[in-house]
Amino acid sequence: xxxxxxxxxxxxxxxxxxxxxxxxxxxxxxxxxxxxxxxxxxxxxxxxxxxxxxxxxxxxxxxxxxxxxxxxxxxxxxxxxxxxxxxxxxxxxxxxxxxxxxxxxxxxxxxxxxxxxxxxxxxxxxxxxxxxxxxxxxxxxxxxxxxxxxxxxxxxxxxxxxxxxxxxxxxxxxxxxxxxxxxxxxxxxxxx
Amino acid sequence: xxxxxxxxxxxxxxxxxxxxxxxxxxxxxxxxxxxxxxxxxxxxxxxxxxxxxxxxxxxxxxxxxxxxxxxxxxxxxxxxxxxxxxxxxxxxxxxxxxxxxxxxxxxxxxxxxxxxxxxxxxxxxxxxxxxxxxxxxxxxxxxxxxxxxxxxxxxxxxxxxxxxxxxxxxxxxxxxxxxxxxxxxxxxxx
Numbered sequence: 001x002x003x004x005x006x007x008x009x010x011x012x013x014x015x016x017x018x019x020x021x022x023x024x025x026x027x028x029x030x031x032x033x034x035x036x037x038x039x040x041x042x043x044x045x046x047x048x049x050x051x052x053x054x055x056x057x058x059x060x061x062x063x064x065x066x067x068x069x070x071x072x073x074x075x076x077x078x079x080x081x082x083x084x085x086x087x088x089x090x091x092x093x094x095x096x097x098x099x100x101x102x103x104x105x106x107x108x109x110x111x112x113x114x115x116x117x118x119x120x121x122x123x124x125x126x127x128x129x130x131x132x133x134x135x136x137x138x139x140x141x142x143x144x145x146x147x148x149x150x151x152x153x154x155x156x157x158x159x160x161x162x163x164x165x166x167x168x169x170x171x172x173x174x175x176x177x178x179x180x181x182x183x184x185x186x187x188x189x190x191x192x
Numbered sequence: 193x194x195x196x197x198x199x200x201x202x203x204x205x206x207x208x209x210x211x212x213x214x215x216x217x218x219x220x221x222x223x224x225x226x227x228x229x230x231x232x233x234x235x236x237x238x239x240x241x242x243x244x245x246x247x248x249x250x251x252x253x254x255x256x257x258x259x260x261x262x263x264x265x266x267x268x269x270x271x272x273x274x275x276x277x278x279x280x281x282x283x284x285x286x287x288x289x290x291x292x293x294x295x296x297x298x299x300x301x302x303x304x305x306x307x308x309x310x311x312x313x314x315x316x317x318x319x320x321x322x323x324x325x326x327x328x329x330x331x332x333x334x335x336x337x338x339x340x341x342x343x344x345x346x347x348x349x350x351x352x353x354x355x356x357x358x359x360x361x362x363x364x365x366x367x368x369x370x371x372x373x374x375x376x377x378x379x380x381x382x
Contacts, residue, residue, distance in 0.1 A: 025319070025321070025331075029316075029319055055311070056310075056312050062272075092311075
């Protein structure tokens with residue numbers, strides 16, 4: 001699950017170990033932000049991206065220097081999507097037909113303005129809190145119910161409801177706090 | 193004839209892989225160990241034998257020292273993996289029916305281990321890495337390898353277990369030291 005929350009003038013991104021999809025490696029390597037499906041957009045001072053899948057497509061998009069002034073639904077649809085498609089066709093697509101879909105959804109955000117590019121390359125503006133992952137609506141509802149609880153407590157309680165529902169719990173959650181042009185990462189286990 | 197796992201021990205990165213029986217008693221070249229390319233900055237090692245492998249040795253210019261401000265991981269994606277993919281597609285090795293799961297490599301660079309998983313997805317690692325179906329056997333061993341006093345004995349344990357679990361494994365294996373660029377050949381004892 002990937003969760004975006006806007007609170008105290010900061011954007012909080014929570015990415016759990018299931019979303020990172022790397023099993024078996026050392027704890028240090030699993031906490032390496034370079035392996036997360038999260039990155040700062042090249043060419044922007046404070047715009048970031050998150051992909052719902054962690055794969056080669058994410059790698060290619062991470063390296064893309066986007067030529068676009070400001071992020072808006074229209075500018076993403078008209079400028080960002082064509083640049084993404086061209087890179088993915090060159091370096092990801094193993095067939096001769098042009099790509100029409102992606103495996104994952106992509107979230108782009110600049111300050112509190114957030115946009116999602118769905119697997120059919122359709123762009124929509126979204127508002128936080130927003131979750132992507134399996135049974136994300138359930139996760140979002142539990143989160144909203146607890147909106148007066150302190151942030152970390154709210155996340156832990158939501159994971160507990162979510163894990164009861166799925167009878168399975170991810171192990172680690174990585175908490176990225178973004179303020180303007182820098183971000184900090186903390187890691188916590190759901191079994192403490 | 194392929195690399196199976198990589199790890200760091202006392203700041204030295206080692207590559208371990210198996211050697212086919214027919215080759216074990218001959219003098220081995222680095223290519224026999226699955227090492228496709230090496231220069232001062234990079235070592236590229238393959239898990240699978242695929243036609244993609246040959247592209248690397250023909251394009252040493254991809255592995256020049258860095259001339260831009262990209263971080264190491266981004267640099268590997270942009271200047272090595274992307275052209276490698278393009279070349280594979282140009283030569284029709286990558287096409288509708290090519291199994292992109294077979295694009296599995298280890299790249300050693302700047303004291304870090306980079307590993308491509310399926311379809312050239314790149315992961316940056318500091319401690320250890322393993323590829324293929326045997327990773328579920330190797331990983332639990334690798335978690336403790338950094339604290340082992342005698343790695344040769346410990347690796348023999350791993351190779352013995354792999355020989356027991358997978359009958360296509362060869363009894364001969366090598367340990368390649370990426371700092372001294374030398375290797376030794378061993379045999380799993382009975």
